[in-house]
Amino acid sequence: MFDFLAFFPRAVAQGIPLLFGSTGETLTEKSGHLNLGIPGIMYVGGISGVIGAFLYENSLPSKADANPFLIILIPLLSCMLGSFLMGLIYSFLTITLRANQNVTGLALTTFGIGFGNFFGGSLIKLTGSEVPSIALSTTSIYYSKKLPFADKLGWFGDLFLSYSFLAYVAVAIALIVSFVLKRTRVGLHLRAVGENPATADAAGINVNRYKYVATCFGAVIAGLGGLYYVMDYASGVWSNDAFGDRGWLAIALVIFTTWKPDVSIFASILFGGLYIIYLYLPTGMNLSLKELYKMLPYVVTLLVLIISSMKKKRENQPPEGLGIPYFREDR
């Protein structure tokens, strides 16, 4: 029997990294930059958090001494710093140096995944510490704390309150970003920059500043997805390549949601569900069927892609200037 109460929280837990990633990417794309480096940025976000937490945990004489404030803050800040720097590399290359966005993004992903796996595999050796594996259980306890009254509210608590703070942060960021994009002057300017930078420039908007800020913010938001994955979902255990293709799915989600972070809250939970639904579908004796079920999120993405391109509604189109570098004197 399909157990929705057990399924839904797991789908949410799978969906949160996707939500972070797609919100970050939406923000970036609204400024006219298609950042294919998001998968790499999410790896770097994750591993930077791990490095911060690892250094802090190992500097403690005993795990009980952990300061609850610092143990949250240090990984959080190092994660944000790591992904911010990745965003900065991307922005510098594509905005200031007007490099090809797809190539830069792919290079960033190669670099980021390599960076994550390298430090994930070599951190222990590099720091000369004597632990068998990277298991940040203490940090993870703080990161995966549920809301205090979740257990007392029955099914309601299980479905909506049983997540850690980063999950709520993800939802909040998605709502804020979508509010800013839709309802504020800054959002209007940003969309103008993404749609037609030349016009925005003529209207006196500082195009490059908007692009830089949107791209770097986007990277930081996406990086948090990596942090959530390691610290909460994977209980503080880093294993190489475990994060997998979630970064690419996050980029797919942006198109799936037609550049709307608020829609992405539901869409990412849906995708999270599709990601793990193979565990719940019957296979009988034929275990290989599971591998076919794992295709589902990708096949659904393809279908959505095809259908939305057939419909061609005006408000569902990508920003007009997406992927095109802007050079004022180029007109």
Added chain:
Amino acid sequence: MNNKHTPLFHIRKRGMLKWYQVWKIRLIAILLALIVDAVITTLVTGLNPIDVYATIFKGSFGTPRKFWVMMQNVAIMLCVSIAITPAYKMRFWNVGGEGQILIGALVSAACMILLGNKLPSWLIIVLSFMLSTLAGAIWAFIPAFFKAKWNTNETLFTLMMNYVATQLVAFFIIKWEVPKGAGKIGIINQSTESGWLPTIFDNKYLLNILIVFVLTILVHIYLRYSKHGYELSVVGESERTARYIGLNVEKVIMRTLLLSGALCGIAGFLLVAGTNHTVTTTIAGGRGFTAVMVAWLANFKPLGMIITSFLIIFMDRGAGDISSNFGLNASFSDIITGIILFFIIASEFFIRYEIVWRKKENKEEPVQEAPIDETAKATLDEADGKEE
């Protein structure tokens, strides 16, 4: 003239550079990248930078075996790069090389497994070559069809096709696993070697390398001298122009992607029949993505890709040697390659643009007129050329 209002520097477009000037800029970028890489390697391993490069060199040229393994890798890399090139010349962002390779590899493996004892080896080779080419072509045709008909975003489409292919391979691996429950297929037809590409001149990689070399020449000719090659670059430069001069853009897109996918399928065939003799979900090893950068670095010129794929593989294998010598994680090579790529990407800027610094004191600013002059001259030259 008042300097207060002139910015410290400004940027302007360059005219066309000579090829050696372009390569000078690129070489400087690569050198800078190598210095940064050496510094990082030194920080991580404690080696001195010269030893770092000695190790990298040994990783590729140390023994004849290492040399041939490297050449084999260069060949496969080159094969994928020339495969995606026609698509990219047409501005079709095919990041699905990975999936097209995988599907080709899967079909080759299927031929070897299912026909292994029923047909002579040469026939299996011919069949698996043709079928994996076809499979790769179909895999690329699907996104091309939707792109041509409804302008569906091809970047995401091809990306998703990669994962569909991966899961398909995973499915068949469990179907055909040897022994049951092992989760992998193992070497196919190990005793009979049926369906394996033959060893020539006592070298099991040489045939692969020769095949790829011939393909590279063919793609070069196709892009440079054929009508098809011309048409696809027109579509790439401007779809509107293409339509205006009466090209059937839809047809060009689908035709080009059939070719692109077919070549990726061949890469998959070479990996299974010529190298690994098995299939895994990671057999493509990210080549579909790296190839984009290899091809882009060479400006989408097939012959230039011989150099760029060599460069990437050389660094990759060298960095791999460093990490295994020092017990570090193999992904070290990705970091090294990534940094080189960043530098080369950045160097493109200096090929296309130049920075003009603010002139000192009260000199007249000749800067403003220069670019106009150049363009005007270029137009004039062009006009002259046409009159002749």
